Amino acid sequence: IERLAIALANLHSIKLNKYGKPLAERKGGSRMDYFHDGVETLRTLASSFTDHNDVTSLVNQSLDRMENQAHEMNEAFLDTNFTLIHFDLNKGNILYSKKEGDLAIVDWEQASAGDNAMDIAKCFLKLNFNEEQKRLFLHEYQAEQTEKDIYLDARLKVYEHFVLINSVLWRLGVLRNRQE
Numbered sequence: 001i002e003r004l005a006i007a008l009a010n011l012h013s014i015k016l017n018k019y020g021k022p023l024a025e026r027k028g029g030s031r032m033d034y035f036h037d038g039v040e041t042l043r044t045l046a047s048s049f050t051d052h053n054d055v056t057s058l059v060n061q062s063l064d065r066m067e068n069q070a071h072e073m074n075e076a077f078l079d080t081n082f083t084l085i086h087f088d089l090n091k092g093n094i095l096y097s098k099k100e101g102d103l104a105i106v107d108w109e110q111a112s113a114g115d116n117a118m119d120i121a122k123c124f125l126k127l128n129f130n131e132e133q134k135r136l137f138l139h140e141y142q143a144e145q146t147e148k149d150i151y152l153d154a155r156l157k158v159y160e161h162f163v164l165i166n167s168v169l170w171r172l173g174v175l176r177n178r179q180e
Helices: 002-011 031-047 053-072 116-126 131-144 152-179
Strands: 082-085 094-096 103-105 112-114
Touching: 002 082, 002 103, 002 116, 002 131, 031 053, 031 152, 053 152, 082 116, 112 116, 116 131, 116 152, 131 152
Parallel strands: none
Antiparallel strands: 082 112, 094 103
16 A cells, blocks of 8 residues: 555656646646536436436436535635546556565556546545555655645545446446447
8 A cells, every 4th residue: 555655646746737638638727627527527428328317317416416515625626737647546457566566557548637636536446445544545645745735635535426426337337338
């Protein structure tokens, strides 16, 4: 956990002024703009489940609550700086060298410029971190940061819900495609 926190802190030290996929037209704006674009993407994805209005309704209710939560802590989303995010840190994408003790992060297919809190939230979900593991990770991560992000925890709380909804919709899409 400590090595992963340090590796991710180093990755997130790359500062970018726009967000979006590499080799695509990236957007300028604030972290709130980035968040809203992500929410709209999830709403669009949820609306594709036309056979399951209950899924769409539940997702939209959750997204509405997240948007309200983000607006209540608006100052946490004002920054216009972004960073390189991996967005798929799971056990299969983190290689560990027992000899050197180094970590290597592989499979950059979902990488983009975005909010470091989003990347951390997705990491916590994919690696199934418990509260103690999250605390240890964040302690090491923040100790390694050159600039303090006083709003990281606030954004992280919002993004933990976001990445859960994203994951559920992705899995539902996989199940739907298998049935077709």
